Amino acid sequence: MQQRRSLDQTARFGAPRGLRHRPAPGKNLPPAGCLAAVLAALCLLAAGPASAARLKDVADLQGARANQLVGYGLVVGLSGSGDGTQAEFTIQSIVNMMERMGINVDPNAVKVKNVAGVMVTAQLPPFAKVGQKIDVLVSSMGDAKSLQGGTLLLTPLKGVDGQVYALAQGAVSLGGFGAGGAGAGVQKNHLTAGRIPNGATVERQVPLALDGKGELRLTLHRPDFTTAHRAAGAVNRALGAPLARALDAETLAVAVPPAYRDDVVGFLARVETVEVAVDNRARVVLDERTGTVVMGSQVRLSTVAVAHGNLSIQIRETPRVSQPPPFSRGQTVVTPETQVGVKEEAGGLVVLDTGATIGELVRALNAVGVTPRDLIAILHSVKAAGALQADLEVI
Missing domain, CATH: 3.30.70 (Alpha-Beta Plaits)
Known part of the structure; x- marks a missing residue:
């Protein structure tokens, strides 16, 4: 009994308020250097009063809100990287455009690779006035390989009510490039979507x-x-x-x-x-793809004990060759020799008292040497046990 009390006292002096670390028998705690590895992936908001x-x-x-605009247009001037014959809507758009200009063409004779059908999107900001310039985004709809060097023809941009609110036209800027030959190529950024800064002019404003x-x-x-x-x-x-x-x-x-x-x-x-x-709900955000954990300052814990250990299995195969004696009729045989090793690390037990803050939780888990991905697994288990007083959100 005296030995157990001594261990508890030592753990309390080394742990934050409200926490008690109980190491597994015969095992030493990991070095404190693991704290930097966890904090590098953990963005922790300090506990305290609500921020102003x-x-x-x-x-x-x-x-006073923005309104989304959309339109369909043609990008011309491409160097053989436009839509192919499979994109029939592009050919139909070219024929319609030429007919509006008084030129009659046979749709079956239209085979161009310098034109691409695109969707044009923009955002009409609140209080936008007639004549104001806004940016537009241009995205390929067909099988065009690149919009590099293209120019968007005059495109009306409509709102959800079907009214035209802006007209877009201009040279498409990709912010990248692409080049290649028969056997290799190089590409930087996305080539089938681009931007036209100040490429649309507002023609109708939303009254407010x-x-x-x-x-x-x-x-x-x-x-x-x-x-x-x-x-x-x-x-x-x-x-x-x-x-x-x-x-x-x-x-x-x-x-x-x-x-x-x-x-x-x-x-x-x-x-x-x-x-x-400002006051927000207690929330813990987990990104399992990158191992990132973000915790709010209002997160609180109920009394819970946490133990976490690692299990590693190593399998090693070594080929052994059995060689028959000379001049014998035996055959050379290769037999694999398999060695299996299992290592299970003992996890330290962490006891968290009621009302412990999230900062105390992180310091305690750092003391037993958890990684960011271990921390995600522990938080899932603590939430399932009903001891995490916060919303657990996985992105």
Whole structure:
């Protein structure tokens, strides 16, 4: 009993508050140098009070949103790297375009490799005005090998309502290149998708009037009742009047004072700089492909004991040749000699008390020498045991 008490006291002095390390009998703990290997793959947010952020960084004005635009067009001027004869829609598009220009052509006679059918996409930003330039993305639809050196012909870009909001045209920029011969080739970046900076001109704008509004609504990026309540209180303290109220976990309604009815932009500029103490749900994000673990500061643990060990199996085969005596009728025979070795490492037992923080968990697991992938497996098991008070999200 005295020996066990001594081990527990030694472990408590070497461990963070609320943790007790119990090494396996006859085994020493791994060196502390393994801490750097785990921390290199672990992005850990320090525990502490909720961080403050400007309201403009955690919420958007309801209605002030970007709109997606899409259109179909042709990229011409390619050096034999366009669509082949299998892409019938490209040939049909060429014929239709030529007919609109007053040139009659036989579709069966159209065999060009310098043209590619593409989809053109763009994002119409909020408050965009007629004549404003926006960027467009061009992506091949057929079997074109490259859009290098191509030029997009005039393409109307439509919204979901079928209205044309922008017109796109210009030289396609790939940001890469490709070259090759009969036996080898070299390529940098993707050659069948490109970008045209300022390649579209806005022709229709989405109406959004702010002046005269009696109430504005802000939408939080991450719905949370605590953050919404804090945001309403912070806005009211900054304005000196009860103008803001939280409608739900995501929406914040702010009444516009009569003095600002003709200057809603100035009122918004004042509101969006208010700092809010942001609060989020406890969340642990795991990326098993790269071994990355990201943990929030609000993660807490219930009392749980964790033991983790490694099992390695090594199989070695050595060929043995059996040679018959000279002048005998025997045959040379090769027989494999197999050696199998199994090694199971004893894992240290870590006891985590109720209320232990995630920082204490990481320091304790580093003390027993876990790797980032071991940490992922341990967190899965701790969550399955119901001891991890957080959302476990695997990406």
